[in-house]
Amino acid sequence: MSDQRTLSTMATSPVRRRAFLGGAAALGVAGLGGAGLFAGTGTAQPASAAAAIPDADQDALDLLQRMLRFDTQNHGQGAKTRKHAEMLREVWERAGVPVEVIDTPQPDNVHLIARIPGTGTAKPLLILGHSDVVPVERENWDVDPFAAEVRDGEIYGRGALDMKGANSATISALLRHLAEGATFDRDIIVLTDCDEEAGSFGSSWLAKNHWDKLDAGAVLTEGGWFLAQDDKTTPMLITATRQDKVYFNLDLTADGTATHSSKPMPDSAVVALSRGVAELGEWQAPVHLTTVTREYFAALADASDDRRFRQAIRLMLKAHSQNALERAAAVMVKRSSYSYLHSALLRTTHAFVIEDAGYKENVIPSSAHVRVNCRAIPGGQKPRDFLAQVRQMMKKRGITVELAVSEGMEEAETLDQLDKTWATPAADVDTDLFEALTASASTTYPDAAFAPALFEAGTSLAPWREKGIPGYGVYPYVIDNEQLVAMHGNNERIYVEALQQGSDFMYGVFKRFLK
Known part of the structure; x- marks a missing residue:
């Protein structure tokens, strides 16, 4: 099948890596002025002229800092996301993009939907990113978790990694395209949803009540990790998840x-x-390897600079009995710089x-x-x-x-x-969205390997997966293990330069959908 042929090619022909600190060439320029983007209602019309979008809105760091300063903690019964949504609504309106706030039955717990009109050549692409964040233990943070402080090249804040950082990288990349007068070959829907971390009015509620606003050909959300080598900054493996646990x-x-x-x-x-x-x-x-995880670990072995780690992975992949598999997996996890992640992908x-x-x-x-x-x-x-x-x-x-x-x-x-x-199968890799993710990874991170992967956590993709719509995930910034551990923990943070390069990555993804 085409799915297996594509995966096999990826596993045997990895793209290599280079350090992101020191800079990858940006894929586009920001801050170009021009006439306002058409913001139609009803039947969407494509944009045909550059919009006068402020430089700050195209700057991933500036945009992320604004997002982080809104306290959208979700203690289990939803969050207050209205003020955060109103800020983003103003961002989209400055770009001339039609945008709508969707109220839920819970006060101030809202969804935001922006729709960039395209030519309609293909079904819309939906970008799904949640605005709520898990609670913080303020006394255990070194900084104010809602101050968006930059310290030693890292941006701190609850949601910096999960997932306001991803939202910022995505939205800033789209705004750069719009500032340049881009027209896409399909509508691009950006849903900033609530209640992903907990609550009754998340994506499933929204899909049940407003499916006409969310119907799409493919969906991109949180998921795949961009892992660094042992030096914590050199990109090692770029992944896009196609399946959740x-x-x-x-x-x-x-x-x-x-x-x-x-x-x-x-x-x-x-x-x-x-x-x-x-x-x-x-x-x-017990350890269980599936087609998806085998492809991931094969690519990881090719990408790592650690010879013993590579050998441990390959021994694990060749194991012919459960006992041999367990022994080899234990050695692999012990050698891994991301031991908790890689253990979670095994069982x-x-x-x-x-x-x-x-x-x-x-x-x-x-x-x-x-x-x-x-x-x-799964499997x-x-x-x-x-x-x-x-x-x-x-x-x-x-x-x-x-x-x-x-x-x-x-x-x-x-x-x-x-x-x-x-038993739900992994999303097909033979789609234009997955091809765009692959191509942009090759351009933005030319010396890193790329692979499809399993997400060790969960996402809001259920309403689309139930309808057979392919969904994928990326956190589009290179991270190290300490940053990964801080997800849902204390001192959550990501590298500023990794965020900026992540915006370049997303710019490259959307570039594949230009008219």
Whole structure:
């Protein structure tokens, strides 16, 4: 099939790498003045003249700093994104681009849709980027997480990496094209959505209520990592994800005798649960390699400067038994500069995220509970098999393991849904969008390898994937492992120059859709 032929070519003929610090040549110029872009309503009309777009709006760093200064924390029930959306609406209006704010039932929790009219030669391209961010632990940050401070060549802030940085690189690149009077061969829809991190009114709600505004031929969102060599700045591997891991949660509960805390008893629920958590914390699910992950690791081996790391990967890929695979994978992870990422791409992961027990200091509680967030590899171990494995391990400790289900659903129904998601094929690489990502990677990062990949996390792509619309992901800036670990953590940051080069990368992607 064409999918396999394309992947095979990528894996055996990688493009090599060079350092981004010191500069890659920009793919376009910014700040060109001109007449205003046509901003039609109803039937979209293509732009035909350059727009007088301010230089600051075309500057990825300036735009990102403005985004970061809006506190759009999502504590689990959505975020307040209106002010952030209004700022971006003004950016789009200055460029003459039709833009609309979509209110949700939750006050000040809004979506923003900008639509750059094209010639209509092909179905629209949709760019999906969320505006909400996870909460911060302010006391653990070295800087104000909403001040957008630049320190030692890095821009700090909640959302700098995930994913206001990606939004900034994308929007600034499009505005550079519009400033030059570009016309695209299709409409380009830029959706800045809310409730990606949690909440009831995210992309699925929007698709259900406003699909006519979102229908597209392909979608690009967050995902693929641009990894650096051990020196933390030289681009090593540029990836575009074409598949996400399968998200599900388990609830572990231990029971014991509730009594006065002055008389401890041997069946403490807290102790029993702690022992179970300790056992699971030291355990890892089996390694599973799929077509997607094999192609990724093959490209990674070709890209790395670390000889022993390359050898470990190739040994893993040649393993002929599960025992040999496990041993080789362990060596590969140990040698990797991105060990947590690469371990996550090998197996179903389980992370302990919420623990609760007790309600008063002089009462021994009758139960203790922990929520475990899990991510399964499509085509690897099924969620139902992982659940059975964990249940068997915890049974001897008297700990119950339940699959978290939505209200009104049963476990069997939820497992059937997870099986369906697990079996969803990866997005085809034989599309014009994936070809544009490949070509721009070659131009912007000529000495780095490029590969399709699996995203170890999740995205908002479900409404489009359910309709068979191909979706891909990139975080378009080179990062090191410390920056990757800071995602959803403390001192989230990216390199300023990597951000600027990421805008060049996105400029190159959109260049492939010019009329």
